[in-house]
Amino acid sequence: MLINWTVMILYNYFNAMFVGPGFVPLGWKPLSFGWNTVKIDMSAARRDPLPIIPFGLAAFAATLFALGLALGTTIAVGMLFFIQAKDRIQYYQLDEVFVFPYDMGSRWKNFKQVFTWSGVPEGDGLEWPVREGCHQYSLTIEQLKQKADKRVRSVRYKVIEDYSGACCPLNKGIKTFFTSPCTEEPRIPLQKGEFILATRGLRYWLYGDKILDDSFIEGVSRIRGWFPRNCVEKCPCDAETEQALEGEKKNR
Structure with missing residues (x-):
């Protein structure tokens, strides 16, 4: 149900942006009061001056449901961030700094690895260009080291x-x-x-x-x-x- 509401909101939002509110029917004219001034009964405003909009039971239930979804999502995302932050290994420091082998050193070089004039990224699917000082198994060796360290601890x-x-x-x-x-x-x-x-x-x-x-x-x-x-x-x-x-x- 939440996905349906999200799709409907985005659909109407983009329609309002690109299509607009639409057009009036052919031959439509604005309502004319002639030369008579509009008379307003101010007695109703004096009897009920409070700007209160009454909600029915269905609107009240829908409001509570939307509020529950918003709070639940906020709490769930916050707890996920807290748990992931605690799961990170922060108990030790290594003198050796790991260099990601597939980071070529700059964003432009990384961009050229994927977007080429031929339309085919560099590499054959098994071997890919790596940074200077690294080889094809640098990442595998680092993963094995981390698993071994995790096993020891x-x-x-x-x-x-x-x-x-x-x-x-x-x-x-x-x-x-x-x-x-x-x-x-x-x-x-x-x-x-x-x-x-x-x-x-x-x-x-x-x-x-x-x-x-x-x-x-x-x-x-x-x-x-x-x-x-x-x-x-x-x-x-x-x-x-x-x-x-x-x-x-x-x-x-």
């Missing part, structure tokens, strides 16, 4: 309480219920005794990959998603590793 947890995978579980605490992550990422069901490798998290929720046995890895994709923090406990070995990493970050 992940923390291992053991499941101590079953979790059904519900979006807003009622049996895991009132704070867990109201602080459920507002993302499209899935929730993963947990069973007591399983192990989870957590990579990021919130105050009452964690996000990670379920550690599968070797006998079940073949033909099964990674099982990852959000789960309540109070359903797991940190493994002792990973707790010591995390303390060492925090000490290294403080020394930096």
